[in-house]
Amino acid sequence: MFQLQDITKVYRKRQQEVVAFKATSLDIGFGEYVAIVGPSGSGKTTLLSMLGGMLSPDSGNVWFEGESLYDLPINERTQRRRERIGFVFQTFNLVPYLTALENVQVPLFLRGANKAEQRDRAAALLEQVGLGNRIEHKPSELSTGQQQRVALARMLANNPRLILADEPTGNLDPDSREAVLSMFDNFVREGRTIVMVTHDPVAAARASRRLRLNDGMLITPETIPNTKAA
């Protein structure tokens, strides 16, 4: 799915240079469940942004499904994201003034789906994440666990092959965390690839592979056997 070659990403602020991420080579295969762990400021989000086609590296190439992501024009990169990548955020990033149903409709609208298709698919997805009776609620009227489930429904809207998650359980209570993680297990079983940034050892333990970052450098990629065999 991903091949990263000689990537460096450096932030320059007031004559200070911060190497946010540096890697000579990193491969992520189809169907992998990768957890990225490491202390705060170690470059986890930077790596995730580069994988999502949202942050071009200062040098090197990011190959995504055989295409050099940052050699594509911006609209095509956006299209790859729209069609193949789903995002999950620590603070859910729901649009506050839209209902659950409308939030799930957003990626469908961006893809150009018609009104009826948007409604039907969004409602079915909310049903699937167990929120069939909450479709008209605004995010502020939902618990954090419910909000993250709406976000998962939105993420699934265009049926992505790749899921990029930044601390998806960081703001959740243990029960909601478990609900999200078991859904992630399902996504992997369905054949999707997951790259998940996490602080949470429990979440990291569910992944089939862990990448540890420190000061923007990968520390000996450690592959652990998938404890939850399908």
Place this chain on the structure above:
Amino acid sequence: MNLKTLVWRELAERPSAMFTSTLTILLGVTALVAIRHVTVFSEREVGQQLQSLGANVLVLPKDATLQDYYSADLTARTLPESHVSSILLENLAGVERISPKLCVSAKVANRDVTLTGILPQSEFQAKAAWQSVSLFSNKHDGCKKAACGPKTYDAAPETLASQRTIDQLKGNEAVIGADVAEFSALRIGQTVELFGEKLKVLAVLPRTGTVDDSRVFAHLHTVQRLTNAGEVVNAIEVMSCCEDAAGGLVPRLAELLPDAKVVTISQVVSTQVGINRLMSQMSLFVLGILAIVGGASVASTISSNVRERRREVGTLMALGATPSLVTRMFLLKAWALGIVGAVGGSVFGLIVAVVLGSQWAGVTVKPLPDLIALSIGAALVITTLAALWPARSAAKLDPCYCFQEV
């Protein structure tokens, strides 16, 4: 879900965020629409006055005011009728027609009317022939108007309404204004009784919307005889071929008739013309203010909205929104406030114009669709231009803002 719903939901949720700039646009458009409407109708009114007066030069009794002339209330002050012959004999350059008038109050069907004595043009020709003057042949230097010079007087009596002069009018005939015809139910050929004398209705004038509608016109000498006024008139209207000629005529006439007051019609309406010119400039000024203040307000509202919604824009981009869609989203917000401001401003502006137009400028204002469309268009162009830069900057936002923690 589409872009419109997305924008609409946000605005519906928090209309206060856009309130100030909407109000700015609204006030700007209100001022623009109100001032332009009053100006246009005021200019029309002046134009109508000029046309209804017809004469470019007025010879009035010394102590008469212009207000008296307008209100046809000249009964008390008079000039000798011999002034008419004096003017005629001078054969002044640029004079096309002369129309002496004597106005008195009278009653028709128990209603007040103004009986106006006029001299038909045929009598000037007779007088001119008798005194061997070639009538109105003295063209003024550099006259640009082809029509300047001798005229043939063969018009129908109804042209009195627009031409201010009548070709033929016998001593026992009268021409009545539209209002008089209406309330007295008089028709052509019937007789109207004035000061105990029966006059035959020669014509009914078309409605002009001026004091002429409530006038009864009769032969000057008939009016003089009926009211025992003697050989006097209240006003002598002098039609010169053009405004240029009128300007030159004033000093000559003043010299010729030292006991009279000589004014040009452009002097009569000059204050109004001045106000109109001021209002025209004012509306340009308001347009400038609208462009600068309204534009700045829209630009700052949209840029602060962009800043506020960085994370949301980043999220939309992560979900696959293209930069151009993001630009359109913010332009749409600007248009929403622009349209509300422009339409609201047009409505308020019209109300202000209708109320103030009649109170201040004494004109009746009606909506001018072209002007309203133009104002709305101008407001939308201004909002679009003002929002373009912030909307573009939104499209250039870093999508990584979606990972920003709140």
